[in-house]
Amino acid sequence: MRKKIIAANWKMNMTIAEAASFLEDFLLELGGEDHADVVIVPSFIAIPKVSELLNSVPGVKLGAQNMHWESSGAFTGEVSAPMLRELFVRYVVLGHSERRQYFGETDEIVNRKTKAALAASLTPIVCVGETLAQRESGQVEMVLEQQLRGSLADLNKAQLEDLVLAYEPVWAIGTGHTATPAQAQEAHAFILSVLTKLSSAATANKIRIQYGGSVKPGNTAELMAQPDIDGALVGGASLEARAFAEIVRNAVKQLP
Numbered sequence: 001m002r003k004k005i006i007a008a009n010w011k012m013n014m015t016i017a018e019a020a021s022f023l024e025d026f027l028l029e030l031g032g033e034d035h036a037d038v039v040i041v042p043s044f045i046a047i048p049k050v051s052e053l054l055n056s057v058p059g060v061k062l063g064a065q066n067m068h069w070e071s072s073g074a075f076t077g078e079v080s081a082p083m084l085r086e087l088f089v090r091y092v093v094l095g096h097s098e099r100r101q102y103f104g105e106t107d108e109i110v111n112r113k114t115k116a117a118l119a120a121s122l123t124p125i126v127c128v129g130e131t132l133a134q135r136e137s138g139q140v141e142m143v144l145e146q147q148l149r150g151s152l153a154d155l156n157k158a159q160l161e162d163l164v165l166a167y168e169p170v171w172a173i174g175t176g177h178t179a180t181p182a183q184a185q186e187a188h189a190f191i192l193s194v195l196t197k198l199s200s201a202a203t204a205n206k207i208r209i210q211y212g213g214s215v216k217p218g219n220t221a222e223l224m225a226q227p228d229i230d231g232a233l234v235g236g237a238s239l240e241a242r243a244f245a246e247i248v249r250n251a252v253k254q255l256p
């Protein structure tokens with residue numbers, strides 16, 4: 001079985017001081033028991049501090065919210081994979097719907113970034129997901145397949161096995177309207193079928209697929225109990241240490 005992976009996408013929240021205080025509380029709350037893999041994804045500014053604080057914490061890794069596809073150069077305002085690597089960042093979220101919606105990121109851009117991340121030994125968390133209008137007009141599968149084929153173009157099996165995917169229906173992000181476990185499972189099973197077409201069943205079965213969109217302590221266990229949901233990308237509820245620790249614990253809880 002694929003080990004669950006829960007990521008805290010802090011988005012444009014948390015100063016350095018707030019991040020430090022969060023981690024102190026979160027690590028205490030979490031305790032030493034066996035839990036899902038955890039990734040903390042702060043703003044670029046808070047990465048050095050979070051890196052320092054997670055230095056000796058096994059099982060809690062560091063991620064970034066974005067990166068450029070080139071390793072250096074005249075790209076004002078951008079951050080590259082080697083810069084992230086220098087701070088012991090292990091994961092990078094790519095193609096989040098907010099990047100696609102507000103910053104014009106296309107599947108082609110996400111594909112370039114994904115290749116650059118893999119080349120730098122960073123694990124990409126590649127996000128896909130449909131809008132409400134697309135769901136209501138019956139286009140979920142078409143949109144997901146197009147995003148997957150574009151974002152993962154030209155990746156070989158070994159590269160595909162090294163990444164994490166996140167299914168994030170745009171209508172569920174930050175809205176409080178979580179996809180039902182059945183809706184999420186249906187989309188995850190479809191994503192798995194596309195990954196199988198792009199590679200093989202053996203490769204697709206190694207790729208973890210997170211669900212994201214209004215994940216909370218109260219809905220985590222049921223979502224994570226679905227056969228093809230391997231973790232969560234958590235926004236709002238990851239800003240509160242106790243709630244996020246509960247989500248991490250609930251992710252591996254057996255339902256009665």
Ligand code: PGA
Binds near residue numbers: 009174175212214234
């Ligand atoms: P949310 O955000 O948990 O606040 O809905 C999820 C995400 O955008 O990754």
